[in-house]
Amino acid sequence: MIWNREYTLEEINVLFERNMTGFLDIKASSISEDSLAATMPVTDKVLQPYGILHGGASVVLAESVGSVASALIINTDTHNAVGLEINANHLRPGKLGSTVEAKCTPIHIGRSTHVWDIKIHDDKKRLISISRLTVAIVKR
Numbered sequence: 001m002i003w004n005r006e007y008t009l010e011e012i013n014v015l016f017e018r019n020m021t022g023f024l025d026i027k028a029s030s031i032s033e034d035s036l037a038a039t040m041p042v043t044d045k046v047l048q049p050y051g052i053l054h055g056g057a058s059v060v061l062a063e064s065v066g067s068v069a070s071a072l073i074i075n076t077d078t079h080n081a082v083g084l085e086i087n088a089n090h091l092r093p094g095k096l097g098s099t100v101e102a103k104c105t106p107i108h109i110g111r112s113t114h115v116w117d118i119k120i121h122d123d124k125k126r127l128i129s130i131s132r133l134t135v136a137i138v139k140r
Contacts, residue, residue, distance in 0.1 A: 001033045002109060003072045012036070012068065021064045024057065028068075029101055036069040037103040042094045053094025058120055058129040059086060065102045066116040066133035073109060074137055084113065084136040090129045092122075099123050104133070112137050 012028040015021075016038065024045060030037045038061065040046065046057035063083050070081035094100050100120050108115040113134055120129040 002106060003031075004075065007031060007072055012072070015068050015071070016064070020060060024060060026061060026064055028065075030103075035103055035105045036065055036072070037101055038065040038068075039099050039101045042096055042098045042100060044096070046094075047096060051096060053100065053128070055088065055090045055129070058090060058094070058100070059088050059131065061100065061102045061120060062086065062088060062104075062118040062129070062131040063133055066104045066114075066118055066131075067135055069104050069106075069116060070114045070135040070137065073114065078140060079137050080140055081114070081135050081137055083133060085134040086131055088129055088131040091127055094120075094122055094128050100128055107132070110137075 009028045016026050026038050026040045029039045040061045042053050048054040063086050102120045104116040104118040107117050116133045118131040122128050
């Protein structure tokens with residue numbers, strides 16, 4: 001297990017309930033030994049002008065799930081996990097009324113950086129977006 005202790009989805013969702021993730025209704029959906037997943041409904045809040053999921057909203061979902069995953073590994077009393085770099089390829093449109101799910105798995109867990117592979121699928125299991133996120137682990 002990569003986490004610093006066992007977590008429940010309820011505990012993780014306390015982190016997602018506030019700020020931008022709360023506004024976009026992002027919620028943790030599963031946690032395993034080495035992955036964390038979160039969902040986001042495709043509502044008017046996250047559409048671009050052409051009526052499909054905004055790429056920026058996908059990036060918010062990806063960075064959020066990866067940053068929270070890093071926070072579950074480190075000692076947050078002494079360190080913060082902050083996004084350092086993210087890239088994303090948007091492969092197909094997310095549709096209004098659907099729910100997308102981002103699953104992050106580690107590529108590298110180091111002392112000062114974490115690198116995550118994040119895949120976003122729609123509710124028909126089609127790949128919507130893929131991202132790589134680098135998180136810096138910095139002293140408070």
